[in-house]
Amino acid sequence: MSLQRYALRRVLLGLIQIVAAAALLFALTEALPGDAAVALAGDNPDPALISQLRQQMGLDEPSVLRFVRWAGGAVTGDLGTSLVSDRAVSALIGEHAVPSLILATLTLLLLVPLSVWLGVTAARREGGTVDRLITTVTLGLYSVPEFALAIVLVVVFAIGLGWFPPTAVGVDRNLLADPAVLVLPVLVLLARPICSLSRLVRAGMIESLASDYVRHARRLGISPRRIIVAHALPNAIIPAVQQLARTADWLIAGVIVVEAVFVIPGLGTALVDAVSARDVPVIQGLAVLFAVTTVVLNLAADIASRALSPRAEVGR
Amino acid sequence: MRRLWLATALIAGPLLIAVLGPFVADSDTARGGAFAARGVFGNDFIGRDVGTQLLLGGRSVVGVAVVAAAVSYLIAIPLGLFAAMTRHRWLDDALMRPLDVLLAIPALLLMLLLASVIPGNRLVLIGIVALINLPDIARIARAATIEIASRPAVDALWLQGERPARIAVSSIVPSMRRTLAADLGTRLTGVLYLVASASFLGVGVAADASDWAVMVDRNRAGLFLTPWAVLAPASLIVALSVGVNLLFDGILKAGRR
Numbered sequence: 001m002s003l004q005r006y007a008l009r010r011v012l013l014g015l016i017q018i019v020a021a022a023a024l025l026f027a028l029t030e031a032l033p034g035d036a037a038v039a040l041a042g043d044n045p046d047p048a049l050i051s052q053l054r055q056q057m058g059l060d061e062p063s064v065l066r067f068v069r070w071a072g073g074a075v076t077g078d079l080g081t082s083l084v085s086d087r088a089v090s091a092l093i094g095e096h097a098v099p100s101l102i103l104a105t106l107t108l109l110l111l112v113p114l115s116v117w118l119g120v121t122a123a124r125r126e127g128g129t130v131d132r133l134i135t136t137v138t139l140g141l142y143s144v145p146e147f148a149l150a151i152v153l154v155v156v157f158a159i160g161l162g163w164f165p166p167t168a169v170g171v172d173r174n175l176l177a178d179p180a181v182l183v184l185p186v187l188v189l190l191a192r193p194i195c196s197l198s199r200l201v202r203a204g205m206i207e208s209l210a211s212d213y214v215r216h217a218r219r220l221g222i223s224p225r226r227i228i229v230a231h232a233l234p235n236a237i238i239p240a241v242q243q244l245a246r247t248a249d250w251l252i253a254g255v256i257v258v259e260a261v262f263v264i265p266g267l268g269t270a271l272v273d274a275v276s277a278r279d280v281p282v283i284q285g286l287a288v289l290f291a292v293t294t295v296v297l298n299l300a301a302d303i304a305s306r307a308l309s310p311r312a313e314v315g316r
Numbered sequence: 317m318r319r320l321w322l323a324t325a326l327i328a329g330p331l332l333i334a335v336l337g338p339f340v341a342d343s344d345t346a347r348g349g350a351f352a353a354r355g356v357f358g359n360d361f362i363g364r365d366v367g368t369q370l371l372l373g374g375r376s377v378v379g380v381a382v383v384a385a386a387v388s389y390l391i392a393i394p395l396g397l398f399a400a401m402t403r404h405r406w407l408d409d410a411l412m413r414p415l416d417v418l419l420a421i422p423a424l425l426l427m428l429l430l431a432s433v434i435p436g437n438r439l440v441l442i443g444i445v446a447l448i449n450l451p452d453i454a455r456i457a458r459a460a461t462i463e464i465a466s467r468p469a470v471d472a473l474w475l476q477g478e479r480p481a482r483i484a485v486s487s488i489v490p491s492m493r494r495t496l497a498a499d500l501g502t503r504l505t506g507v508l509y510l511v512a513s514a515s516f517l518g519v520g521v522a523a524d525a526s527d528w529a530v531m532v533d534r535n536r537a538g539l540f541l542t543p544w545a546v547l548a549p550a551s552l553i554v555a556l557s558v559g560v561n562l563l564f565d566g567i568l569k570a571g572r573r
Binding site for chain 1 (some may be wrong): 428518565
């Protein structure tokens with residue numbers, strides 16, 4: 001199958017996944033106890049008022065019809081209005097997206113070079129002390145819950161040593177204005193993906209360095225640095241590119257938890273608040289946004305790794 | 317070898333506290349001031365002794381994680397086996413495709429949503445974590461079955477007219493052992509991660525539950541007064557998670573040698 005055909009098939013599959021996930025999430029939020037009308041009716045619900053509100057909002061229509069209408073709105077950027085703040089969900093998301101995007105972007109920017117560097121360093125000294133140290137730490141720290149790691153770092157570096165602020169309370173949404181606030185959250189977000197990626201780079205690198213073409217390049221007298229960067233690395237990072245997609249899932253979970261620990265007013269905080277306030281339109285909007293992000297990043301990673309290695313069997 | 321010792325040392329502490337803690341915990345539940353200094357670790361956010369809470373709080377984290385992992389294996393393995401062995405392509409698709417949709421939704425997000433739909437208790441938490449792990453294990457089991465079922469020995473059994481259920485139990489499941497053992501280590505830490513993170517966010521647990529993750533969340537308000545009330549449970553969770561990762565990796569390597 002040519003790359004174009006593969007990409008087309010993969011994009012179609014991604015679209016189906018998005019629609020199915022959106023339908024599932026819509027159904028789940030529908031099942032939340034109480035609907036928008038009950039929430040709006042206030043503390044002393046009057047059944048007549050509730051049924052009137054339901055009619056006004058179209059909640060008495062069949063859920064399939066409402067899903068189609070909601071999905072149609074979502075495509076054009078209209079996600080409804082928040083029940084709590086009475087503001088457009090899209091505006092609310094836009095505002096909360098700033099800190100989350102800053103966190104995620106910084107993490108990704110640091111993640112790739114750091115994990116490649118760690119993986120290559122470990123692979124070059126395979127079996128040595130540095131390698132053993134790197135592999136033990138990356139193996140151990142993989143999938144340690146972010147909140148626990150965050151608290152340990154906060155107690156040591158914020159309270160014990162006083163180097164960084166313990167939370168982002170009182171800091172503007174534009175976290176870049178106060179970079180000290182970002183250090184610990186980004187460190188926590190990096191932990192899990194860096195462990196997984198650097199291990200994959202290390203494994204790929206060890207395999208590449210032992211291969212025939214690298215041995216041949218050595219015999220030709222090409223400098224070791226050039227062999228690593230130009231010959232071994234491109235093949236070694238293919239599994240890591242594939243794994244980069246899973247990072248999306250981790251980053252979303254990580255951002256939710258990290259924002260809770262460091263009190264950052266981002267998308268994760270918005271979601272936790274909306275869930276506890278039963279603010280259905282906001283939950284639906286955020287949930288679909290997160291699902292779309294996951295699907296799109298998975299798609300990009302699948303196509304990228306397919307392009308890097310045409311022979312590898314990617315996906316199904 | 318040194319790594320195995322490190323792993324055992326890291327796991328032993330939290331595990332012993334989780335299993336034996338509830339038996340030795342002080343039954344005296346007298347309450348003092350919130351975040352007041354008392355005993356070794358001080359008081360928690362509602363004035364309970366942090367030391368006692370530490371002894372009580374491991375059971376739910378470890379228990380829920382182990383049970384949830386067991387439940388997901390018990391459902392996912394037969395599912396994967398059946399999907400791989402059925403002769404009807406549509407049945408295979410009908411079983412496996414819906415699971416792909418679950419994979420498109422970030423685990424913690426799905427958890428927050430499900431937990432808000434169904435009022436939270438420990439059983440619900442177990443169910444949700446099991447559901448989240450289902451697609452992955454079912455895929456692994458299905459792929460392993462397809463590979464094993466193509467071996468000559470299994471072919472011979474088919475030709476002898478052996479019943480599929482018998483083939484599955486007598487020859488396919490035993491051959492799957494290695495694949496599943498390799499999965500178990502990462503699965504356990506993954507489940508531990510989910511259970512702890514969910515409890516931290518208040519999913520499926522009471523607000524005053526004796527649970528390490530809940531302790532970290534609730535006692536954060538007194539971080540400056542009684543840092544141990546937060547640091548101790550957080551460190552126990554970190555040690556347990558790191559230990560399980562190192563232990564299973566060590567066991568797998570030893571098994572391969």
